[in-house]
Amino acid sequence: MSKSSISNSVIRRLPRYYRFLGELENNGYVRISSRELSEKMGLTASQIRQDFNCFGEFGQQGYGYNVSDLRIEIGKILGLDKQTPMILLGAGNLGKAIAAHIDFRNKGFDLIGAFDVNEGIIGKEIGDLKVRGIDELSTFCAENKPVAAILCVPMGAAEKLANTLIECGVKAFWNFTHYDLKVTHKGVAVENVHLGDSLTTLSYCLNNLNNSEK
């Protein structure tokens, strides 16, 4: 099966498999059956077998999966064997927290720059990066060629900034704004983190939990 025909829901499960196999490896597991893995992960064994079959033959009948091999293979599929240069746009509360919280190098990226428009933030340090003014963006991109960007800017600034970044060669956006990059720009990779939508979904789930109990 070609990669492009893999469904979005399988792709969404891959990072979790990767993370889970890492934990198993740390706990000394050498191999695991799809049944045991399914019980630990709250999935069905047949779903796990189907998911892994999308990418090739990983398991062996009656033996199960080799934890380390499977993790390495999934890591390659996820592109974690590379480190794509990434920059942060918007180094306020949220941007700063994300930069500090995430282990970029283990997720396939290398955070090489941070930018803001706020004079009170420019020049401050985030980890080992000094926040630069947005006027340095084009020069920085020409010199350092970032391919990915984290958007942590206000909604109103997102469209113009996204256009500039794409002109500068950025092809992947980790988008924390509500600006709909997927709708306006084709041919770029976009992963939206809509924290507000996520909290709203929790409200629905809680509300529905209450309804189903009545």
Next chain:
Amino acid sequence: MSKSSISNSVIRRLPRYYRFLGELENNGYVRISSRELSEKMGLTASQIRQDFNCFGEFGQQGYGYNVSDLRIEIGKILGLDKQTPMILLGAGNLGKAIAAHIDFRNKGFDLIGAFDVNEGIIGKEIGDLKVRGIDELSTFCAENKPVAAILCVPMGAAEKLANTLIECGVKAFWNFTHYDLKVTHKGVAVENVHLGDSLTTLSYCLNNLNNSEK
């Protein structure tokens, strides 16, 4: 159709509809056709009609949707007409940024407390809340009856804390940890925000973008 039979993917689209309708209302829209809404949102008109039909008859043939009415109805479905008391567990970088960044009252929640184990964080202020020590948690819950919690603690602390919170009456978790609450606890509402998995997914998408261009 009963609420419990609504698919997860429809539920995931509701917050975006709600948000989008709010923007339309702010821009002076009184009504909108499913076709116009679909173009603006990058969905198909038939998907929009199907989604809204899950909850009842909102539109009118040849007239379209009344933007304000539809937004109010979706808001009710999402439970945004209530404000559920919520507490933050873990007031480090990420927890602090989330507390500052999110407009809880517009998402159906009211942030009433923040807790941490770190002596350097306890007593500090997040907005109008003072961070409390975790030893105050049970008393606080008995007095203030929070129903929802944000988990921003290290993975190792999540399991014990989740158990304590459930004993204290918490029924909804906005989970930023990798602890699999959905697998271990039934009968609670869980919304996971796995930032690391999200970034890993972006790596896959970028990698696949490159592959499809070759």
